[in-house]
Amino acid sequence: MIVRILGEGQFQVNDDMAAKLTALDGELDAAVQKEDDATFRTVLDALVRLVRGSGAPVPDDQLVTADFILPFSDATLAEVRQLLAEGKISGDSLGMP
Amino acid sequence: MSVMKRVSLIFRAKANKALDRMEDPRETLDYSYQQQVEMLTRVRRGVADVATSRKRVELQMNQLQKESDRRDTQARDALAKGREDLARAALQTKASLQGQLNDLQGQYSQLQEQEEKLTVASQRLQARVDAFRTRKETIKATYTAAEAQTRINEAFSGISEEMGDVGLAIQRAEDKTAQMQARAGAIDELLASGALEDHVGGTQDYIQAELDRIGTGSDIDSELDRMKGELASNAPRQIEANANGEANANGEGSAQGATEPSATEQPQAGEGS
Numbered sequence: 001m002i003v004r005i006l007g008e009g010q011f012q013v014n015d016d017m018a019a020k021l022t023a024l025d026g027e028l029d030a031a032v033q034k035e036d037d038a039t040f041r042t043v044l045d046a047l048v049r050l051v052r053g054s055g056a057p058v059p060d061d062q063l064v065t066a067d068f069i070l071p072f073s074d075a076t077l078a079e080v081r082q083l084l085a086e087g088k089i090s091g092d093s094l095g096m097p
Numbered sequence: 098m099s100v101m102k103r104v105s106l107i108f109r110a111k112a113n114k115a116l117d118r119m120e121d122p123r124e125t126l127d128y129s130y131q132q133q134v135e136m137l138t139r140v141r142r143g144v145a146d147v148a149t150s151r152k153r154v155e156l157q158m159n160q161l162q163k164e165s166d167r168r169d170t171q172a173r174d175a176l177a178k179g180r181e182d183l184a185r186a187a188l189q190t191k192a193s194l195q196g197q198l199n200d201l202q203g204q205y206s207q208l209q210e211q212e213e214k215l216t217v218a219s220q221r222l223q224a225r226v227d228a229f230r231t232r233k234e235t236i237k238a239t240y241t242a243a244e245a246q247t248r249i250n251e252a253f254s255g256i257s258e259e260m261g262d263v264g265l266a267i268q269r270a271e272d273k274t275a276q277m278q279a280r281a282g283a284i285d286e287l288l289a290s291g292a293l294e295d296h297v298g299g300t301q302d303y304i305q306a307e308l309d310r311i312g313t314g315s316d317i318d319s320e321l322d323r324m325k326g327e328l329a330s331n332a333p334r335q336i337e338a339n340a341n342g343e344a345n346a347n348g349e350g351s352a353q354g355a356t357e358p359s360a361t362e363q364p365q366a367g368e369g370s
Contacts, residue, residue, distance in 0.1 A: 003101070004258065007214055007266045009221050025099040032100060047101075060224030063232065063255025068101035069108060072269070084103055089111060089261050 002058060003051050004066035005073060011055025020050060021068070032080055040077045048073045112257035122249045126233045129253065133226045136260055140219040143267045144212060150274050150281070151208040157284050158201045165194040171304050177319045178311050187304050197284065204277055211270050222263050229256045 001018065004010045013021070024047050031040040047070055058064065071080050083089070119125045168191035175183035232252045236245050 004105070004262065006104075006262050007218065009218075009262075021101070022099065025101050028100045060221050061228040063225060063228055063252045063259075065109060065112075065254045065258050066105055068099075069104040069258075070101055071104065072266070080100065083107065084100070087107055087110075089107060089265060 001067040002064060003055060004069045005048055005051055006069065006075070007072045008052075010058035010064070010066050011051050012058055013051060013055040017050065017054050021047070024050065025068075032077065032084070035077060035081075037077050040080075044071065044073070044075065108258050108261050109254065111261060112254040115257070116250055116253060122246060123237050126236065126249065126253075129256070130226070130230060130233060133222075133229065133256065133260060136263065137219065137222055137226060140215065140222060140263055140267055143270050144215045144219060146274055147208055147212045147215060147270055150277055151205060151212060153281050154201055154205045154208060154277070157281060157288070158198060158205065160288055161194050161198050161201065161284075165191050165198065168194065168304075171308060174308050175304065177323065178308065179319055179322065180307070180311065183304050183307055190304075201284075204280070207273070208277065211273065215266060215270055218263050218266055222259055225256055225259050 001013055001015060002010050003013050003021070024043055028040065028043045028047065030036075031043055051070060071083070115125075116122075168187045172184040172187040172191065175181070175187060229252055232248070236248050236252070239245070
């Protein structure tokens with residue numbers, strides 16, 4: 001599967017990491033909902049480390065979409081909440097008609 | 098639903114919406130490419146802006162450090178002249194300068210990190226834009242509606258995600274740089290107004306004025322005082338060293354023998370007792 005870390009690019013991650021990623025992702029979701037800043041930071045750090053550590057960067061000339069996207073490694077809880085709540089990213093940045 | 102999945106869907110929704118609106122996908126490829134090139138320019142400008150901010154912070158750090166060093170020298174000078182009150186005032190100013198320096202150091206590291214990340218991001222985007230251009234020409238050359246649609250969708254979604262990522266990154270960088278510029282502006286004003294110098298007294302650097310006034314006449318007196326002080330503080334140390342030497346000889350062996358004063362004193366003490 002392909003995981004993107006915002007600000008860092010895409011990583012090809014082995015499928016056997018899926019269980020670990022899903023578990024952490026669940027914890028991240030819970031932290032976001034409970035607005036638990038400390039847990040959010042710890043879990044996001046763990047996720048970012050896992051993807052960086054176990055994944056290989058997708059070559060730059062490959063144009064593929066990611067299966068999962070992680071927030072910026074230094075994203076704040078508020079930032080992530082806002083992105084999820086709005087459900088969209090601002091338009092001018094996408095280079096689309 | 099999971100956070101990672103939701104974020105990826107947000108990115109994908111954006112691309113899908115655009116794809117749905119396309120009438121002739123081939124024309125849209127050209128339009129999209131043009132947008133990508135504009136985005137590249139924007140990212141490069143972003144990198145340059147962050148670098149400018151970083152240099153500005155660096156310059157301010159140098160100025161603050163120089164001012165802090167000057168206060169340190171003043172404090173030593175004042176102490177040597179027996180003016181503890183002036184030394185204290187100089188050190189107070191120095192402490193407040195150091196506080197500001199620490200704050201700037203933090204900003205500097207953040208800007209440096211951001212600059213590095215954006216530089217890498219702009220290189221990645223450049224490579225992907227190049228790949229998109231190649232793909233675009235191939236698709237246009239071999240266009241048969243059904244086949245092309247799939248390939249366009251792939252290339253388009255891939256590049257959109259990259260553009261979305263870089264777009265968000267550059268937006269964050271712009272926000273942060275704007276915040277830091279506001280703070281840097283405040284420090285520039287502070288430095289320019291001489292407020293740092295006036296900080297302690299009402300008049301222009303009264304510590305320095307006072308030190309100058311005391312002048313060289315008292316330098317000799319204070320030098321003498323300091324020498325007296327040094328002699329006085331050396332005497333008890335020698336007594337302590339003797340006491341140590343005796344304790345070693347009497348009891349616990351040579352564990353402390355390595356320390357310099359007792360090393361010379363020990364044999365004598367041993368012989369003496």
